[in-house]
Amino acid sequence: xxxxxxxxxxxxxxxxxxxxxxxxxxxxxxxxxxxxxxxxxxxxxxxxxxxxxxxxxxxxxxxxxxxxxxxxxxxxxxxxxxxxxxxxxxxxxxxxxxxxxxxxxxxxxxxxxxxxxxxxxxxxxxxxxxxxxxxxxxxxxxxxxxxxxxxxxxxxxxxxxxxxxxxxxxxxxxxxxxxxxxxxxxxxxxxxxxxxxxxxxxxxxxxxxxxxxxxxxxxxxxxxxxxxxxxxxxxxxxxxxxxxxxxxxxxxxxxxxxxxxxxxxxxxxxxxxxxxxxxxxxxxxxxxxxxxxxxxxxxxxxxxxxxxxxxxxxxxxxxxxxxxxxxxxxxxxxxxxxxxxxxxxxxxxxxxxxxxxxxxxxxxxxxxxxxxxxxxxxxxxxxxxxxxxxxxxxxxxxxxxxxxxxxxxxxxxxxxxxxxxxxxxxxxxxxxxxxxxxxxxxxxxxxxxxxxxxxxxxxxxxxxxxxxxxxxxxxxxxxxxxxxxxxxxxxxxxxxxxxxxxxxxxxxxxxxxxxxxxxxxxxxxxxxxxxxxxxxxxxxxxxxxxxxxxxxxxxxxxxxxxxxxxxxxxxxxxxxxxxxxxxxxxxxxxxxxxxxxxxxxxxxxxxxxxxxxxxxxxxxxxxxxxxxxxxxxxxx
Numbered sequence: 107x108x109x110x111x112x113x114x115x116x117x118x119x120x121x122x123x124x125x126x127x128x129x130x131x132x133x134x135x136x137x138x139x140x141x142x143x144x145x146x147x148x149x150x151x152x153x154x155x156x157x158x159x160x161x162x163x164x165x166x167x168x169x170x171x172x173x174x175x176x177x178x179x180x181x182x183x184x185x186x187x188x189x190x191x192x193x194x195x196x197x198x199x200x201x202x203x204x205x206x207x208x209x210x211x212x213x214x215x216x217x218x219x220x221x222x223x224x225x226x227x228x229x230x231x232x233x234x235x236x237x238x239x240x241x242x243x244x245x246x247x248x249x250x251x252x253x254x255x256x257x258x259x260x261x262x263x264x265x266x267x268x269x270x271x272x273x274x275x276x277x278x279x280x281x282x283x284x285x286x287x288x289x290x291x292x293x294x295x296x297x298x299x300x301x302x303x304x305x306x307x308x309x310x311x312x313x314x315x316x317x318x319x320x321x322x323x324x325x326x327x328x329x330x331x332x333x334x335x336x337x338x339x340x341x342x343x344x345x346x347x348x349x350x351x352x353x354x355x356x357x358x359x360x361x362x363x364x365x366x367x368x369x370x371x372x373x374x375x376x377x378x379x380x381x382x383x384x385x386x387x388x389x390x391x392x393x394x395x396x397x398x399x400x401x402x403x404x405x406x407x408x409x410x411x412x413x414x415x416x417x418x419x420x421x422x423x424x425x426x427x428x429x430x431x432x433x434x435x436x437x438x439x440x441x442x443x444x445x446x447x448x449x450x451x452x453x454x455x456x457x458x459x460x461x462x463x464x465x466x467x468x469x470x471x472x473x474x475x476x477x478x479x480x481x482x483x484x485x486x487x488x489x490x491x492x493x494x495x496x497x498x499x500x501x502x503x504x505x506x507x508x509x510x511x512x513x514x515x516x517x518x519x520x521x522x523x524x525x526x527x528x529x530x531x532x533x534x535x536x537x538x539x540x541x542x543x544x545x546x547x548x549x550x551x552x553x554x555x556x557x558x559x560x561x562x563x564x565x566x567x568x569x570x571x572x573x574x575x576x577x578x579x580x581x582x583x584x585x586x587x588x589x590x591x592x593x594x595x596x597x598x599x600x601x602x603x604x605x606x607x608x609x610x611x612x613x614x615x616x617x618x619x620x621x622x623x624x625x626x627x628x629x630x631x632x633x634x635x636x637x638x639x640x641x642x643x644x645x646x647x648x649x650x651x652x653x654x655x656x657x658x659x660x661x662x663x664x665x666x667x668x669x670x671x672x673x674x675x676x677x678x679x680x681x682x683x684x685x686x687x688x689x690x691x692x693x694x695x696x697x698x699x700x701x702x703x704x705x706x707x708x709x710x711x712x713x714x715x716x717x718x719x720x721x722x723x724x725x726x727x728x729x730x731x732x733x734x735x736x737x738x739x740x741x742x
Contacts, residue, residue, distance in 0.1 A: 132167065139170065146505060148174040152681040153674060165191060165200070169207075176211055178498060178685055179692055184211055202232040203240055209247050222251050246270045253277045256285075272298065272338055279345065288349050295346040299339070299365075340370040347379055356383040374400060375409040381416055385423070394420035408707060414440055415711055418718065427722055434719045441712035445705060452701050456694055465500045495693050502686045509679045516672050520665070527661045546644045553637040560630050577615065584612050 138146040151171040172187035188208050195201050205227045212221035225248060233244055245264040252259050253274065258281070261274050275298050282291040347362035360383045366376040381396040397420060401413040414437030421430035454460055588608050595601040619626075 135167070135170070139174075144174055144177060144501070148178060148685075149505065149678050149681050153677050165195060169204070173207070176207075176214075179495075179688060180685070181211060181215060198229075198232050199235040202228045202236060202244075206240060206244050206247065209251075210243070213247065213251070218251055218254055221247065225251070242266050242270060246274070249274050250277065253281055256281065258282075269332075269335060269338075272335070272342075276338065276342055276345075283345075283349060288353060292346065292349045292353070295342055295349070299342055299346065336367065337371065340366045340372045340376075344372045344376050344379070347376065347383070351379065351383050351386070356387045359383045371407070374403065374405075374407045378409040378412060378416065381420075385420065390420050390423040394424065408704065411441075411444075411704075411707060411711055415714060415718075418715070422722070427726060431719065431722050431726075434715050434722065438712055438715040438719065441708050441715060445708050445712070448701055448705050448708070452698065455697055455701070458690065461496065461499065461690075461693060464496055465503060492693065492696060495689055495696075499686065499689055499693070502682055502689065506679065506682050506686070509675050509682065512675050513672065513679075516668050516675070520668055523661055523664055523668075546641065546648070549637060549641055549644070553634065553641060556630065556634050556637065560627070560634065563627065563630075577619065581612075581615060584608060584615065588612075 135147045135150050138144075138150070148171065151167060151174070154167070155171070168187055168191050172184045172191070175181075175187065176184035185208065188204050188211070191204055192201060195204065205224050209221040209224040212218070212224060225244070228244060233241055236244065242265070245266050249259055249261070249264045249266070250273075254277075258278070259274075261271055261278070264271075264274070266274065275294060279291040279294040279298075282288075282294065343362050343365040347359040350356075350362060351359035360380055363376040363380040363383065366372050370376075377396055377400045381393040381400070384390075384396065385393040394417065397413050397416040400410060401417055403410065405411060414433065418430045418433035418437060421427075421433055588605075591598075591601060591604055591608065595605075598604065
């Protein structure tokens with residue numbers, strides 16, 4: 107990972123910090139990557155590639171996409187990306203870094219010749235221009251490929267770090283052992299492990315107690331700094347024990363087995379081998395105790411399947427045929443049970459939720475208990491590649507949940523837009539039936555008429571103009587009476603008395619108007635103020651309605667944006683499903699191979715148990731037949 111980060115930083119510096127050729131959301135991709143959310147980063151890059159937003163000449167996105175594709179098992183895609191970038195990169199050091207990535211990919215695929223060819227494109231002067239991390243990776247690949255080709259190399263010629271040197275030395279020891287140079291392999295492993303010449307037998311209880319408590323030496327003495335180094339040390343001790351045992355140095359082999367940690371992936375293999383080393387020394391009671399302890403533990407390695415047979419063997423060597431026969435019968439039944447469970451697992455293996463219990467415990471940060479994954483699949487837990495695949499599957503499922511949640515949110519947003527559009531339509535319909543536009547002009551006319559009336563009254567001091575409705579009606583009746591009287595005045599002998607009455611009524615009315623003039627004028631002005639307030643509030647309400655009408659909701663644009671977001675999410679979902687299907691296929695294939703190999707091994711062990719049962723029964727019968735005549739002679 108650090109190699110890719112350094113490579114990306116170098117490319118960024120060489121491009122002068124320009125981001126014009128980067129895909130949309132490149133900043134988010136880098137953020138997800140450096141946060142450790144590699145699948146999120148790959149998903150965004152895959153979406154950009156699907157939309158043809160990746161510039162082939164843009165080195166940073168392409169190299170990151172290639173590295174992440176390689177990490178998630180998309181080897182063909184990663185190879186194509188790296189090869190495409192070789193046509194666009196002009197700096198020799200960057201080309202060398204890409205060739206190193208290609209060599210690393212080919213080595214993982216087992217194509218050693220292609221890996222060697224890729225490294226031949228890296229010149230020595232280019233290696234000198236790489237940083238320390240890249241140089242270490244280059245020299246490690248060169249040395250590892252030579253070792254895998256059967257060449258005995260001098261590790262000191264390769265400037266690699268301490269951990270890489272440990273791996274190369276171990277691979278050299280394995281190569282020497284395969285070539286029959288066992289003594290050289292033992293010497294190399296002892297030099298690596300700094301074994302002190304001490305083969306004293308401390309006794310069964312002391313040795314078992316020390317081993318179960320966590321190891322023969324302390325962590326400080328072994329100089330273990332990381333879990334990877336600790337695991338490598340365990341494998342070195344186990345291999346050294348195998349080689350010493352093959353040379354007949356059983357006590358030295360036992361001492362080596364005791365160095366394996368209790369919680370190591372090689373613990374059960376070390377226990378089984380320790381038991382056989384003790385048996386070869388004639389310590390069958392010690393071997394029996396170790397194998398019984400091993401048989402009671404969950405099966406994490408194939409070596410543990412041999413424990414029931416080994417227990418029966420130890421009983422037989424201890425001259426306990428009945429216990430040996432009982433152990434063999436139990437072993438046969440146990441092998442049959444394991445085979446039946448294994449066959450049932452194979453039937454369910456290709457179901458999509460087969461690994462779900464393991465993924466759930468992984469997401470919760472817990473170790474997988476024996477009741478979650480079938481015992482016949484427990485050896486998978488010790489495989490680093492399988493653990494990485496489960497972690498990737500957990501990330502894929504979490505990302506899929508996030509996409510589903512986002513799609514649900516978009517659906518909710520769409521419903522909100524529909525509700526807003528419906529509300530807008532209702533407001534439009536209510537505005538269409540609102541008579542505010544017709545009411546305001548009428549109120550304005552009334553106000554203007556009242557204002558004119560009040561101005562005239564104040565200017566002319568006409569109190570009669572301020573009479574209420576009853577007063578105005580009475581004034582009109584007096585006026586009409588005076589008009590009719592004028593028309594018939596010549597024909598009425600008492601017209602003067604009628605006119606006097608009309609004038610008296612008019613005078614009374616005028617006197618009353620003069621008395622109420624001030625109060626009537628104040629009431630008129632109050633009515634004018636009320637009309638002004640009503641008109642102002644009406645205008646304010648009308649303005650707010652006009653503003654609401656001017657604010658366009660743009661429902662179509664919002665729906666188009668949601669459609670675009672949904673399209674991107676669906677594309678991300680398809681990408682995730684594609685990666686998940688490929689990952690599940692690899693996991694199922696690995697599990698299927700393990701199940702097939704395990705079934706074949708269990709079948710062999712069951713046949714051995716059944717043959718041993720027949721042999722022990724036959725020996726017991728023969729012993730009984732040999733004893734019977736002697737008993738008959740005694741009776742005679």
